[in-house]
Amino acid sequence: MPAPTPYATLLGFTRYVDRTGPAKANFVGSLRKQRASRSGFNPHGQLVKALKADIAFRTGGRHLAEIVTVVKPRWRPLYEALVPGATTYLRSLGEPPAAALAQTRDALGMVGGLPVKINPHLGLRYDDGHAEAVRLHFDESPPSEEAVLATLHLMARHMEHVLPHAEPVLVDLRRGVAHRRDPAARADQIERWLAGEAAAFAAIWSTPA
Structure with missing residues (x-):
């Protein structure tokens, strides 16, 4: 081949x-x-969806916070490491996002x-x-x-x-x-x-x- x-x-x-x-x-x-x-x-797909949801619905990081609790246990440490920075970025867009x-x-x-x-x-x-x-x-x-x-x-x-x-x-x-x-x-x-x-x-x- x-x-x-x-x-x-x-x-x-x-x-x-x-x-x-x-x-x-x-x-x-x-x-x-x-x-x-x-x-x-790609282990990051659910995180990207949560970030998009918080931007689209102007929910201030609620979807990002929730995703840590529902992601498969093997990916939870990764998400716990990523969500704080993702929330910081979300807030940089304005509260609510502009x-x-x-x-x-x-x-x-x-x-x-x-x-x-x-x-x-x-x-x-x-x-x-x-x-x-x-x-x-x-x-x-x-x-x-x-x-x-x-x-x-x-x-x-x-x-x-x-x-x-x-x-x-x-x-x-x-x-x-x-x-x-x-x-x-x-x-x-x-x-x-x-x-x-x-x-x-x-x-x-x-x-x-």
Whole structure:
């Protein structure tokens, strides 16, 4: 059976650029195996739904508080670690939130020759009219500067498809901190950097295990 063609989600690609040396090859190898076996499970889905519900119904964190008690016991420690920061982020939107949910769409971007799926977790449209497309970062460690730069750049690059005229935001959910683009960042330099990273990703993917 032929190996699956190189492909990455936004999360997978940004985690890749965050690694160095042999860790890059090991990470791509694990992604390739996961893709071939069609395995993978997202433990954060119920948390995202609870956060969306609190924004949509302006319930001040009630759904986030409740989800800790109803999630499967194996995921409860994870949710207990995530909910305080998620509640902090929710409150940063205003009490009640000065934003409503907005429909986003996934996009498939090409970084060099590598297809990368651009998939925000939620969209927000504020009372003043501006909008944001939001990715959530769930890891124990804060997102690195490289991960923030890559995530926000790739989301901005495809924003007309994802949520027209919106700004990209990466929320470090454990700490409730929102990262936005640095106006001084050079888009052309970021593009060259990411194209090089994508070429290396594809080369590792295509190398026999």
